[in-house]
Amino acid sequence: MNSAANPLRDAEDRRLPRIAGPSGLVIFGVTGDLSRKKLMPAIYDLANRGLLPPGFSLVGFARRDWENEDFAQVVHDAVREHARTEFREEVWRQLSEGMRFVPGVFDDDDAFENLRATIEDLNKCRGTGGNYAFYLSIPPKFFPTVVSQLKRHGLSDAPEGSWRRAIIEKPFGHDLTSARELNAVVHEVFQPDQVFRIDHYLGKETVQNILALRFANTMFEPLWNRGYVDHVQITMAEDIGIGGRAGYYDGIGSARDVIQNHLLQLLALTAMEEPSSFDARALLTEKLKVLNSVRLPADLGLHTVRGQYAAGWQGGRKVLGYTEEEGIDPHSRTDTYAAMRLGIDNRRWAGVPFYLRTGKRLGRRVTEIAVVFQRAPHSPFDTTDTQELGQNALVIRVQPDEGITIRFGSKVPGTQMEIRDVTMDFAYGESFTESSPEAYERLILDVLLGDANLFPRPQEVERSWEILDPIEEYWDAHGTPEPYAAGTWGPAAADEMLARDGRSWRRP
Ligand SMILES: NC(=O)c1ccc[n+]([C@@H]2O[C@H](COP(=O)([O-])OP(=O)(O)OC[C@H]3O[C@@H](n4cnc5c(N)ncnc54)[C@H](OP(=O)(O)O)[C@@H]3O)[C@@H](O)[C@H]2O)c1
Incomplete structure (x- = not known):
């Protein structure tokens, strides 16, 4: 029977678990x-x-x-x-x-x-x-x-x-050339639909929820554009150092380790147009389109920053600087922090900066996407009443404490008309009884089922390297990473980068 002819059966089917053969x-x-x-x-x-x-x-x-x-x-x-x-x-x-x-x-x-x-x-x-x-x-x-x-x-x-x-x-290559070579080697042996490249961020429930939030609701998408959005901040901060991964990390650094894959994937899902279906090919089409529209800043010196953690305090204990860690070259120029401003050249996003940052030994472990809205074009309130009012924001909390926060202004009770920021929260743990599966559970099951939706395709991987390569080349040719004390929120240059645009980083 045609499933469209039997809506009840269709509803039951969606609830059945997907079991590997x-x-x-x-x-x-x-x-x-x-x-x-x-x-x-x-x-x-x-x-x-x-x-x-x-x-x-x-x-x-x-x-x-x-x-x-x-x-x-x-x-x-x-x-x-x-x-x-x-x-x-x-x-x-x-x-x-x-x-x-x-x-x-x-x-x-x-x-x-x-x-x-x-x-x-x-x-x-x-x-x-x-x-x-x-x-x-x-x-x-x-x-x-x-x-x-x-x-x-x-x-x-x-x-x-x-x-x-x-x-x-991951990592799938360390630049565009090596990624292309690797794709060629892999495709000599396996057909494209036999290959599943892991970006475990795509296995996270919160990341998949970006699509649900945007395309299953009516209230967000009308605002999701240059008419209302001031800028977007995508952050993946870690409080740990490199641990036992010195051999892997040194010479690779934070931008190659995190921005090329996880953060550009988050950017693509946040900024892409609605796909015609939730199928691997349709998703690839839209993700690739938006990645192809990503524009690097004209002045890489002003709009990208790399840093390296120096000794500092974390969780009440003193921790070593990156170049003092075991197995790291004391003269290493590897970045443990990277931030950049990217633009997206299309009708939806022209002029809206996307700020990406990642780092190790930062103040807290957190991954989030913050869509920060423009201020109201006119305010009938006295400026003294609104001095504690920030910009509206919608924050997708990817980890930990998965959920969504909406920040908006509200009148402070008992005052004449003082307005201050408040937040409205959705937390997975409170709204659903079942805890979220680990990303790797979802991804391994998808491979066994042959479902490629949540795996980056070679074109996306190569395009992401194409975006990052000029930045890495610029960094190679210009100076050394800016030091920042462990346990802080990164180098001063990153704050200055946003301050020049009249903005500031969120302190999650
Ligand atoms: N760890 C993570 O959280 C993480 C996160 C994201 C991606 N990844 C990626 O996942 C992969 C594995 O990472 P990992 O952290 O598990 O690395 P790892 O701890 O260094 O383990 C590497 C594995 O490869 C084996 N191996 C290395 N050289 C070998 C050789 N010549 N012959 C046979 N076996 C050899 C090692 O065996 P021995 O025990 O005999 O050395 C070990 O089982 C890497 O591609 C990494 O980039 C890891």
């Missing part, structure tokens, strides 16, 4: 930080929510002398420590029966033959149907080796009636 996941880099803290717990949480098939199988590939049981114990410990949902013995038993370990290094042909045999065996004993996703949770320099090994050993080609997919972690 017969399948398995192979994780390369299974001993790594990401795998332990995010991937293994996400797989357990999916199993616990009943969203994985009964025969789901997990294969770990790493350079360890482990048996299957040792691997299962490692997963067990990671799940006990990091899973979001409660531990249930029966769920664990069923999941752990499908765990296998393949020891080896990436250029070891025998190890890949062993992997092939393991998968064939799982097809028979667990009914995985030959459907496998390969998760490359490894240092990016090994992406090409692993992808070609998968090809060489016949693992990338799906047997008739089954599928093979590759999941690739």
Whole structure:
């Protein structure tokens, strides 16, 4: 029956959970930080929510002398420590029966033959149907080796009636040239629809809610343009330093690590036009259109800022400066803070600045998008009555404390007509009983279902590098990052950048 003919059935279908069909996941880099803290717990949480098939199988590939049981114990410990949902013995038993370990290094042909045999065996004993996703949770320099090994050993080609997919972690290249080279290598082996590039921000409920907020309501979109919006601030602030990630971070820096992917994706979702549907192709069309309209400031010296944290205080304890951290070159010029003003050259946004900033060792951990509205064109109130009134703002709180805040002016009770800012809040935790799944739960399930909506396509990745590359080149050629004390909100130059425009950064 045509579903349009039966609205009741349609309504029921939307409430049914999306459950993955017969399948398995192979994780390369299974001993790594990401795998332990995010991937293994996400797989357990999916199993616990009943969203994985009964025969789901997990294969770990790493350079360890482990048996299957040792691997299962490692997963067990990671799940006990990091899973979001409660531990249930029966769920664990069923999941752990499908765990296998393949020891080896990436250029070891025998190890890949062993992997092939393991998968064939799982097809028979667990009914995985030959459907496998390969998760490359490894240092990016090994992406090409692993992808070609998968090809060489016949693992990338799906047997008739089954599928093979590759999941690739960020960073996807370190500039436009390297991203193009990597895309070329990956596409020599996998078709475009077999490749899922992770930007875990897109797996967050709050990020998907940007689309719901904008396009499922009538009250926001009429204001969402240059007629009403003064500017937009997109912030991802971390209070931690680089932790144990010195090897990865030094030479990469905050703009490549965060702005090229997460913040430009947030900008695209905030600024794009309504897509014709919530389907990967339609989303790509709109995201790419707006990314193509992004314009760099004419003077990169005035409208971009990079910083590097110096020693300071955080959470009541003294912390080291970036160049004093273990494993960091004491003369490193790597940015741990980056801010920039971008424009969008289209009819909706002409003249509205989008300020992006990210940094480590800032005052608080927070990610938010603040749409700041223009002041009322005329005020009938006395200026002394409105001196504590800021600009209206709509703030999408991506993390932590997910929700939306609207800031507007309200009369102070008991005064003649004093007006001050108040806020109206929506918090996920208060409005919905179910807690939000972790981004990786959503994304792994989407891969197993072949749903590519929440994965950036190669064109977006390349365009994002095209935006960032001139800024990185300018920074390379001009001076060193501005120091800022750990625990503060970044270098003074970033405040000056906004002050010159008559604005200031939010202090979330
Ligand atoms: N950690 C995060 O929060 C995070 C966030 C976003 C993206 N990512 C991305 O996720 C990926 C993994 O990150 P991670 O933090 O988990 O890295 P990691 O802790 O350094 O782990 C890297 C993994 O790769 C393995 N490996 C490295 N060289 C190898 C070789 N020559 N042969 C075989 N295995 C090798 C390591 O095995 P050994 O244990 O044997 O060294 C380990 O399992 C990276 O692409 C990273 O950029 C991570």
